[in-house]
Amino acid sequence: MDHRRIIGEAWEFTQENKPIIRWYAFLPAVISTCAGIIYLIYQFYAFKSSRLFENWSTSLNYVMFQTAFDLIRNNIPALGPLIISVIIVVVLYFFVPPLLEGSIIQLIARKKNKLTVKTIDGVKYGFLSFLPMFEYATFVKTFQLTSLLGWMAMILRSMGWGGFETFLPIFIIGAVAAVFLTILFTYTEFFIVIDDYKVIESISRSCILVIKNWQETLLLSILMLIITVRIVIQILFVLLIPVILFGSIYLFTLASLQTVGIVVGVGIGLILLYIAAYLSSTIHVFASAVWTFTFLELTKEPELNARGEVVEEKDDDKD
Secondary structure (H helix, E strand, O other): OOHHHHHHHHHHHHHHOHHHHHHHHHHHHHHHHHHHHHHHHHHHHHHHOOOOOOOHHHOHHHHHHHHHHHHHHHOHHHHHHHHHHHHHHHHHHHHHHHHHHHHHHHHHHHHHOOOOOOOOHHHHHHHHOHHHHHHHHHHHHHHOHHHHHHHHHHHHHHHHHHHHHHHHHHHHHHHHHHHHHHHHOOOHHHHHHOOOOOHHHHHHHHHHHHHHOHHHHHHHHHHHHHHOOHHHHHHHHHHHHHHHHHHHHHHHHHOOOHHHHHHHHHHHHHHHHHHHHHHHHHHHHHHHHHHHHHHHHHOOOOOEOOOOOEOOOOHHHHO
């Protein structure tokens, strides 16, 4: 398999299909970035109240965040919409990505196979594969590194460095297992969306396909890890946006210009959110194209047994 050709075709496809980025990848990128910011703020105050940092009340970060937080809390009319916005982001975080991911994969596969398809048809394909994609997304979150980092943070806050060091070998093993399972599950979503298999059957087939093509999959995973900087971009903006937002409010509050601080902070935050979401969504479509093209190429040839005969599909595989 020619990895360079696949990556080149995927990038060309991404540049020629900007509507997929705008309509199907941009919103999930905005939601994931906002969810990351909310989670970061939660972790900030959770650590602040833990026994690890007794002197945070004198730090600049604490003073800045606390000043902005007190300002928002003292303005009760603005607190209601803020809470509603957080709830909306959390709900969308769980439901929108699985819906639109199915749309992206279907559109890429159909365009790759020269089928006549409109961008708006992605809505139909997304809904058709939503339930299994949602089931898989819920299942796989348990094995993600982000979930492991959440557990690590909770142990560190609750038990201190001593307890954290006790569980560190378990965390290391969990991280290795998470990476291993992520690689094994590489093609699961494509079996679900393109071939319409059930979740468990798709996971099984993905594991088999990865094992049979482990060199190609591992090499492409390494290349994509180098090329795809989406995670780094999101981390940087997730850290940068709340700092600029609360920092602006804090600085203008010192100058008795609270309203100006809120307007400036929100304005800059929205601009950074747009930039982060656009870059992230572009890279996401590119990565999806790479893996979709790879999946189509690895599965286009019939499977042969040791006798050189074609292995027939079982009729109940999709039941």
